[in-house]
Amino acid sequence: MFDLVYNYIKFQKKVSLVIVKTRAVVLRDIKYRDQSKICLLLTREYGQISVILKGGRNSKSRTGPLFSPGNVIDVVLYKKDNRDIQLASEASLVLSPLSESPDLERFSVLYRVLDLVRYASGPEEKNIPLFTILHSSIWRLCHSDRNFQSILAWFLLRLVGVLGFSLSLDRCLFSKNDLLATIRDTVIDELLFVQDPGGFALPGSAITFDASMQRIPVSSYLFIRALAATGNSPCPEVPREEVAAICALLQDYCSHHLGRMPHRKHLDIVSRLMGA
Numbered sequence: 001m002f003d004l005v006y007n008y009i010k011f012q013k014k015v016s017l018v019i020v021k022t023r024a025v026v027l028r029d030i031k032y033r034d035q036s037k038i039c040l041l042l043t044r045e046y047g048q049i050s051v052i053l054k055g056g057r058n059s060k061s062r063t064g065p066l067f068s069p070g071n072v073i074d075v076v077l078y079k080k081d082n083r084d085i086q087l088a089s090e091a092s093l094v095l096s097p098l099s100e101s102p103d104l105e106r107f108s109v110l111y112r113v114l115d116l117v118r119y120a121s122g123p124e125e126k127n128i129p130l131f132t133i134l135h136s137s138i139w140r141l142c143h144s145d146r147n148f149q150s151i152l153a154w155f156l157l158r159l160v161g162v163l164g165f166s167l168s169l170d171r172c173l174f175s176k177n178d179l180l181a182t183i184r185d186t187v188i189d190e191l192l193f194v195q196d197p198g199g200f201a202l203p204g205s206a207i208t209f210d211a212s213m214q215r216i217p218v219s220s221y222l223f224i225r226a227l228a229a230t231g232n233s234p235c236p237e238v239p240r241e242e243v244a245a246i247c248a249l250l251q252d253y254c255s256h257h258l259g260r261m262p263h264r265k266h267l268d269i270v271s272r273l274m275g276a
Contacts (some may be wrong), residue, residue: 016022018079022046023094025134026071026194027118031057039067042074042117042134047125051077051088063091070110071096072138084123097141106141109148113137113155121123122257133158141233149243150227150235156250157227160198165257168199169225180225183218183221190215193249195256 024041027048033039037056041049057066065071066087072095078087097110117134121127137155144151160166171178182188182202192201195212200221207215207243219238222248226236238246 006053016080019076020045020079021074023131023135024049024073024075025114025117025131025138025214026067026069026073027114029067037064037067039088040118042121042131043075044128045126046079047127048118048121048123049077050085050123050270051075052085053088063089066091066093068096068098069114070098070138070276072135078129085097091117095135095138095142097138101147103146103148109152116159116254116258117158118157127162129162130159131163144234144261147235147237149240149247150237153224153247153250154230154235156229156247157224157252158252159272160250162256163257165198167224167253168197169228172202172205173199174201174207175199177202177205179221183222189218191218191221192216198257214249216245217242220249224250226231 015221022043023044026039027042027260028040029203030038032052035055035058036052038052039056043049044139052149053061053064055061056067056216058064071093073091073093074090076090078089083230098218113134117130122129137151140151140154141148159169172182179191179202180201188203190203192203192206192209192213193199193216194201194206201213203215220242223236223238223242230236
């Protein structure tokens, strides 16, 4: 009898309701039934969480509009450990790129960043560094009226570091020669970008040239180095065509590595609910 009571109390503790407040970024929202919506949040303390906002699509709802993708909010959650979708109640707006003057390029970069974070993070996996670079990227998007592709490149470069596959920037992957010194002392106009392991190599240093390598201009490598050294200062500027090519390079690199670490449980849950 004692064991039964003990196990029951232990179970109740596991499923007990707690009210928590956390800062979060809204990654995605989906219509649910008549007036509600389900939102996917990246929270600072609890990682990725799905929440339901009852009546969130009602025109009279004060909190519903705050749960829009890209918004940074402070939110109160009614959280149960045994519940896959939590209940959200109060919220206050901290930061919103949606309140800025409409700009298609800003929004394009914003949604690309949100998609990458949604794919890179798993349900309730606390990752403060990931939350921090997402928060910083949204802050940059809110406080810039240009150079949005450079902000995307800034985010991508930090994302690969947070996820554990940082690029090697200082030395040639094969010869181990100092890249900056070699660029300064010799006349070369391109380097090799290598997917595995991630980094750069000097022309002719690889035994064979394969599909995991591609040639890039030295100027692109120098821009990536400058981005890596950027703290809170604005992103460096380069010609629009070059930063687009760098973003494509870094996105390919992210996709290559993210394909090995899918986190889809929360999306499966939402899909089942939407089909109910």
